[in-house]
Every structure is written in structure tokens, then in C-alpha cells.
Amino acid sequence: MFETFSALEVLLLMGLSIAGVMAGIAANGLKYAVFRPSPHPLWRRAAHIGSWAGILLVILWGAVTAAVYFALGWAFVMDRVVVMLPLLALPALLVAARALPALRGDKAMTPEAAANVAAAVHTMAAGTLLVLYLVWFDIPSVPDLRESTMYLAMLAGTAALLQLYHRRRVRTIEARGRGYLAMAIRSAAFTLSAVVLLMAWFLWSMERSKFPASMSMLHPETFEYGGGAVPAGAVSSAHHDHHARHAVASAAGSAAISVTDLTGPRTGEPDARFTLVAQKQMIELASGHTVEAWTFNGQVPGPQLVVREGDLVEVELINKDIELGVTVHWHGVDVPNAEDGVAGLTQNAVMPGESHTYRFVVNETGTHWYHSHQASSVQVAKGLFGAFIILPKDGAEAGGGTADVTIFSHDWETPDGTRTVLHLPGPASGGQRIIPPGTEVRLRLVNSASYTKLFSLHGTPFRVSAIDGWDIHEPEAVTGMRLKIGGGGRYDVTFTMPDHPVALTLDGREPETTIIFSKDGQEAADIRTGGPILDPLAYGSYAPAPIDGNAVFDREFLMVLDQIYLGHYNGHSNTLWAINGEVFPRTPTFVVEEGDLVKTRIVNRTFSDHPMHLHGHHMVVLSRNGKPYKGSPLVLDTLLVDPGETYEVAFRADNPGIWMDHCHILDHAAWGMSMHLTYANVTTPYTVGEASGNHPE
Ligand SMILES: [Cu+2]
Incomplete structure (x- = not known):
């Protein structure tokens, strides 16, 4: 559903751009047409249709945004409502108030009216471009008033300039009677200078994105306190970067570790x-x-x-x-x-x-x-x-009637592209493992690849006994279900070895993604994939989690995961992966104090899933999409968040230090989706960058 809404929004914004460009060109032509003895109605009609189309598309966009709000919640629309809605709705109102009445019917139009129409329609196009820019390249995610005011001021300034410009233009056209050739030359000159400016800005932005040769992983200007106490001396504000650094430095002098x-x-x-x-x-x-x-x-x-x-x-x-x-x-x-x-x-x-x-x-x-x-x-x-x-x-020791087998799924870069391989331990890796019938088997499935893997185990009922090393409470036996393991995640699967072969395989079904367990290494197995995916939040029997979702939390944080379709990162252009609208090192840093009970809401607004990995702590899963877990408690270190999902997780701050919190699709982490959890009084002497040669991602 989330994907459909997102795709719909992009389509609407593109339609809006087309309407804006069409109405914009027509409104511009209208400025010249009004001086002709018998103005051709084409410009006027095109401007009229384009204006109406723009207004209707803005209304549709608003309807989609409202639907997303009701279906998925405020976190999915907050930047749309606070930042983007004014940029679309106010110009639409301007068009409705100033352009539509002038364009209606076929009464003669004054030059001033034509100028007003052009200014209003161009303002709508400018607002649309600004919103497209935000959605694709500079997602606000968690909006603040400063941001929305800034963009609104930009648009208001543009509107005023457009009004002045078009008023002056109609007077000039009236005085000198310039024709379409001059208009075409002006348009070409305008387009050319826009392209040159855009390219200059692109290069400047790429240059500016380069990291310094030496940089701390900890950035006080990104500190967030989650509504909890601000530790003595610490200041969190982007405006007071200098003070924040100073405060941390002085804190370091007193009780820092x-x-x-x-x-x-x-x-x-x-x-x-x-x-x-x-x-x-x-x-x-x-x-x-x-x-x-x-x-x-x-x-x-x-x-x-x-x-x-x-x-x-x-x-x-x-x-x-x-x-x-x-x-x-x-x-x-x-x-x-x-x-x-x-x-x-x-x-x-x-x-x-x-x-x-x-x-x-x-x-x-x-x-x-x-x-x-x-x-x-x-x-x-x-x-x-x-x-x-x-x-x-x-x-008990392993062995003696039990088989304990660790299997890694891994993606390898080969001359023939990426190949997924299931690795049995030891040098004798292969697709076969002999296990006598009646043996209690534990398969420890580890996904060391970045991308999510779907495992199937056929030939026996099995139980998922542990996830991320945490024992599942009373796991029931299941048959034919697929196990979805994100990058870095682990599932322990247990079963009693039957008399016939058992096949472990991955979706994709290349031979190297199948391992057959049998009593003699000979028999052909039933290799199948497909089947429903086991939902860990509804698996095992219910028991109270180590942290109660209704507890009073000392701090509550929000992590909104977004995609920046094209951005600059350390001197390169790429798709970037953002947390709260920023890429590392500008991603938030969550500050806690030892003993705090901490809740974090993780919201995935991208088309990709993200296995979010918190170092040094285990996250107790409280809820998904507002619904509490129904099965065994889940205590994870790597939480796979699918597109459109919202998770609430909690942990006790009981392990002082500075801890990474990042996507375990490691390329996502390397392109921005990485942040830190820090205990208030902890500092690090280490740095990242070319100077030290440290590059954690
Ligand atoms: Cu990711």
C-alpha cells in the first residue's frame, strides 16, 4: 500500500510539473497575444486548461496525502503537510484567484491581467519544482518551522519577483511591440542561464559534500535528547554549533569517560x-x-x-x-x-x-x-x-545425538555478477551434509549478505528456536514456511532428522543455494521454495516482553528512513539513504544517560527494506504499525523494517559508550544511513577520514 501511495505521489507531482510547464508557456505567450488585433484563443485556452489541471492535481495530491495519513500515520506525511502543502496550495489559490477569472470566457484581456496570469501560473510551477526537489533530492522528513518558513519565503520572493517582472514586460512589449522572435530568444537565454546555474550549483554542492581529512564520529550539533533530561553542559542546537562543542569540551574536563x-x-x-x-x-x-x-x-x-x-x-x-x-x-x-x-x-x-x-x-x-x-x-x-x-x-556439549550446523548466506561478486552462496562451515563446504535419522538438528542461519534472504526448509516440520540469539518462547512446529532474514540477522532452526532428506534452499534456487541433509548423502531431495513467510511478531506463544510498551520511558526518539534519489556524498553523486532527512555525519545522535529506559520509533518511508542494527544493546520489539507483538517476545540486534512499516522498539541504556546504529545493508550505511547512540559523558579520541585511515562503513 505504501509503495502504491508513493508511486502515485510521484506521478501526481510529475503531472503537476507538466501542467505547470504547459500553463507557464501558454501564459507567457498570452502576454504577447493580448497586443494583437485579434488575439488567437489558443494561448488563452491552453493557459486556462493548464491552470485548472494544476489546481485539480494539487487537490488530488492533497487527497493522496490525507489517505496516507489515515492509512500509515503522521510520520509518513508530516513533511508533506508542514513544508510541501503550503508550497503547492498557496500558488494554487493564487491561480484560482487571479488567473482563472481573467482566463474565463472570451472577453478582451488587459495587459495587466495577462501579466497577473503569467505571474500566478509561473508561481505555481515554481512551487511544484520546489516540492519535486524536496521529494527527490532534499527530503525534509522531520520538518521544523525554520525549514518550512524558509521555503515559503523563497516561494513568496519568487512570486513577488515574477509579478514585478511580468508587469514590466507587458509595458515593454506594449511600448516596443516585440514579436515572437524576441520572446523565443529571451526564453532560450533564460533556459541557458538556468542550466549553467544548475550545473554550477551541482558542482559546488558535490565539492562541498567532501568530508574533512579528519573528523570525529560524534557531532554535538546533531545531539537529540528524546524529551529526556539534557545532561549538564550539553547544548543541542544547529545554531549554536560552536557553543555545543565548547560545552562538550568542558564536560570532558569534568566527568567525561x-x-x-x-x-x-x-x-x-x-x-x-x-x-x-x-x-x-x-x-x-x-x-x-x-x-x-x-x-x-x-x-x-x-x-x-x-x-x-x-x-x-x-x-x-x-x-x-x-x-x-x-x-x-x-x-x-x-x-x-x-x-x-x-x-x-x-x-x-x-x-x-x-x-x-x-x-x-x-x-x-x-x-x-x-x-x-x-x-x-x-x-x-x-x-x-x-x-x-x-x-x-x-x-550439553554439542555432538552425541545432536547436530549443530551454522550456515551463512552470502553474496559474492563474481565475473558473472552477484552470486548468492550458502556456506557450510569448514573447508569441506559443499551442498551435502550427512545426518543420521533421529538426530536433533540445530541449523544456525546467518545472513552475512547485505540483502534480505528468504530461506525454505523442506522435508520436515521445524521450529524457529531463536532469532538474533534470543530464544523464542514456546515456538510451534511449522511446515513449508519461508524465513525472511535481513542482512546481519540470524535464525536458529531446530528439527528432528527424518528418515528422508531435508533441503535448505534460498529463493532464487541456483544449485549453490541449496544444502541437502540426508542419512547417506545419496538421495535426491524435494527442493521447493515459496510458501508463506513466517512473521516473527506472531510466532511462538505470547509472554510479557522484558520491557513493557506501557512503561514510562525516559527518552523517546524517532528515526525516519528516507531515500534521496540523487545526492552528493563525500564528493560523489549517488542515491543516498537518510535518517530524519540527513545523511551521516548530519544524522541525529541520540544522547542517553546510563539507566535510561529508551523507546525508538522507526519509520521506513523508502521502497527498500532496512535491517537496522544497533550496537551494544538489544532492542525489545514493542509493536509494528501500532499493533503490539502477538507471539513470543522478540529481542533483536538487527530489526528488518519493510517499506511503509513503523516499529516501536525499546532498550535499557545499560552499556555506556558510543554506539553505531545503522542499516546493515552496508552500502546503505556507506551512503548515509548511519548514526550514533551516545551516553552523555562519553568521548572518543579516534577520528575517521583520510588522515587516520579509519572508514567504519
Ligand atoms: Cu538500508
Whole structure:
């Protein structure tokens, strides 16, 4: 429904532009026509029809906007109503008041009336262009009064200039009797100068978008407090950037904590110790392609790290030959901030020949994964990832009547384009796995690709026992349902191995996206895709969530996800992905204090889904589209938000630090959709940019 409305809006705005241009040209011609002895009615009729079409399209646009409001809520229309509606409706009123009466009938028209018609119609066209510009290139998202006043003032100024211009023009035409040739020359000159101006502005804007060589990840001018207390000394205002920086600096003098101090235990014998060596390696994919992968320990996925709840884990990262540098981020594990592995925020990228040691205690269980968070949109795609499994403290060892298999879905760039591959662990990757009948099987499905994958499991009823490492409450057995896993997300699927083969496959059905589990590795399996998609909000049996949606929240934030169809980012032109109308580093920074209960509303107004990943915390899902969850509580680190959806999530601020909050379609994060959650008194000494070589996205 959201997609239909959005497409309709674009169509209406384009229709409005066409009407505006048509009426605009006709109204301009009318200025000349009124001086002819017997004015041809063509200009007048075209201007009349164009004006009416414009007014009707504005009314239709308003109706669509109202429908979106009633269907999807205020967050989907707030910028339309506050910023764009005046830009369309006021010129339409002007046209109705000044142009339509003059154009009606065929009574002779005075030159002044023709000038008024031209000014009104051109004002309508200008308003339409401004709105198109906003919708495509500079979405207001969360409007403020300053913004709407600014655009309205721009339009009012344009209207006044147009009025003056056309009045003067009719007098000049009257005096000198210029003909159509002069009009054509003027139009051409006007168009040419507009194109030149536009190109100059384009280049200037591209140049201006370049990041400085060194930049903090934290930008006080973007601080938002979510209606909660503003911590002492902090100031949030775009107008007082300088003061805000000063305030933070002085706060840093008193009680600030550096992320470098927020480490795991520095001493003590680790319960589990691993070494990860980042290195390039040619690998052969199940698709038959050989690619240069960037790997941990020469394998893709990297080694599976299995630990137990409560373990002190020590991981030494060594970079052998990844020139960009690497880090390790523990996706889904709430580690102390300094161990989070974000280049330029919690550490510097580890360059070739260097090493870095991570130490932290794991206080949770489940299927998680690790990946580089340096140039992550490139490095994760090229293979710098692996599984991080935390077994329950007192659970049984794997093996002995059970099979525990981690499977990654990953997108590889090959000479034949992008290929999706399902990876079994270990060097003996292949499309087969032998499991004796009667075995209790746990498949840990991890989507390390950016784009959403649809998994199908055929040949057995199964349960989704955990999502993002969080155990589902009383999961029921289902058959033939597809599992939709966004980038970075994990599902644990359990079943008892039957006597016949079981096939795990992805939508797309290339052979490399199928894995067959059988007792002898011989039998052909029933490979099917399709079927309904399991809805995690209605799965398992209901139980109260760890955070009650009716609780009193200390802070409430809003994240509106938008697309900027063409924008400039760090000196490049591309489609950009915005949060609250801005791309990083101008995206909001949510400021919390330790102990706060925080609610965030996430609104997706784009045509793409976005797996939103919050570092260092788990998000308790409260509701979707205003309806509370119906099944098991869901506690996620990566929330897949579909187009047109609104989620409410909550978390307890219990892990001090500065944390990324970004889309796990890593290209989206690299093109703007990235922001931070920061605890009021935490600072970072690290920077991003060319100077440090830190590029987290
Ligand atoms: Cu995204």
C-alpha cells in the first residue's frame, strides 16, 4: 500500500510539473497575444486548461496525502503537510484567484491581467519544482518551522519577483511591440542561464559534500535528547554549533569517560582464546567461481568461535595483508564499548603487520557473528566474517545425538555478477551434509549478505528456536514456511532428522543455494521454495516482553528512513539513504544517560527494506504499525523494517559508550544511513577520514 501511495505521489507531482510547464508557456505567450488585433484563443485556452489541471492535481495530491495519513500515520506525511502543502496550495489559490477569472470566457484581456496570469501560473510551477526537489533530492522528513518558513519565503520572493517582472514586460512589449522572435530568444537565454546555474550549483554542492581529512564520529550539533533530561553542559542546537562543542569540551574536563577506558577485563586468564589472522586468499565458491576473498585464517566463513555464557573471551586479531586495515565487530554481542571493533570510534583500524587484542565476558547466549567494521561495506562482502556461538552455561556439549550446523548466506561478486552462496562451515563446504535419522538438528542461519534472504526448509516440520540469539518462547512446529532474514540477522532452526532428506534452499534456487541433509548423502531431495513467510511478531506463544510498551520511558526518539534519489556524498553523486532527512555525519545522535529506559520509533518511508542494527544493546520489539507483538517476545540486534512499516522498539541504556546504529545493508550505511547512540559523558579520541585511515562503513 505504501509503495502504491508513493508511486502515485510521484506521478501526481510529475503531472503537476507538466501542467505547470504547459500553463507557464501558454501564459507567457498570452502576454504577447493580448497586443494583437485579434488575439488567437489558443494561448488563452491552453493557459486556462493548464491552470485548472494544476489546481485539480494539487487537490488530488492533497487527497493522496490525507489517505496516507489515515492509512500509515503522521510520520509518513508530516513533511508533506508542514513544508510541501503550503508550497503547492498557496500558488494554487493564487491561480484560482487571479488567473482563472481573467482566463474565463472570451472577453478582451488587459495587459495587466495577462501579466497577473503569467505571474500566478509561473508561481505555481515554481512551487511544484520546489516540492519535486524536496521529494527527490532534499527530503525534509522531520520538518521544523525554520525549514518550512524558509521555503515559503523563497516561494513568496519568487512570486513577488515574477509579478514585478511580468508587469514590466507587458509595458515593454506594449511600448516596443516585440514579436515572437524576441520572446523565443529571451526564453532560450533564460533556459541557458538556468542550466549553467544548475550545473554550477551541482558542482559546488558535490565539492562541498567532501568530508574533512579528519573528523570525529560524534557531532554535538546533531545531539537529540528524546524529551529526556539534557545532561549538564550539553547544548543541542544547529545554531549554536560552536557553543555545543565548547560545552562538550568542558564536560570532558569534568566527568567525561573515554571509550578507551570502557574495556573488558584487562587481566585474568581467559576461558576461551582465539587468534584471527586477516589475510587474502583465493577461494573456490560452490558456484564454481574462484574469487579473491579477504578472510580470517584463510577460510570463508572465518573460524567458528564457540564459547560458553560467562566466559572471558580473548581474541587476538592480526592483520597479515589487508591494506585498508581491519577490525573485528562482535555483531549481536553486547561487549564493552572499547571491544566493539568500530574503526574510528572505538579503535583505530589494525593495519598490515599490526595486531589488536579484544577481551570481554559474554553474558548472553545464542548465534552471533563477527565481522570487520573497517570499510565494512567492502570487507564483509569480501569475506571478513565468521560465526560467534555462545552456548548456555549449563547446556550439553554439542555432538552425541545432536547436530549443530551454522550456515551463512552470502553474496559474492563474481565475473558473472552477484552470486548468492550458502556456506557450510569448514573447508569441506559443499551442498551435502550427512545426518543420521533421529538426530536433533540445530541449523544456525546467518545472513552475512547485505540483502534480505528468504530461506525454505523442506522435508520436515521445524521450529524457529531463536532469532538474533534470543530464544523464542514456546515456538510451534511449522511446515513449508519461508524465513525472511535481513542482512546481519540470524535464525536458529531446530528439527528432528527424518528418515528422508531435508533441503535448505534460498529463493532464487541456483544449485549453490541449496544444502541437502540426508542419512547417506545419496538421495535426491524435494527442493521447493515459496510458501508463506513466517512473521516473527506472531510466532511462538505470547509472554510479557522484558520491557513493557506501557512503561514510562525516559527518552523517546524517532528515526525516519528516507531515500534521496540523487545526492552528493563525500564528493560523489549517488542515491543516498537518510535518517530524519540527513545523511551521516548530519544524522541525529541520540544522547542517553546510563539507566535510561529508551523507546525508538522507526519509520521506513523508502521502497527498500532496512535491517537496522544497533550496537551494544538489544532492542525489545514493542509493536509494528501500532499493533503490539502477538507471539513470543522478540529481542533483536538487527530489526528488518519493510517499506511503509513503523516499529516501536525499546532498550535499557545499560552499556555506556558510543554506539553505531545503522542499516546493515552496508552500502546503505556507506551512503548515509548511519548514526550514533551516545551516553552523555562519553568521548572518543579516534577520528575517521583520510588522515587516520579509519572508514567504519
Ligand atoms: Cu538500508
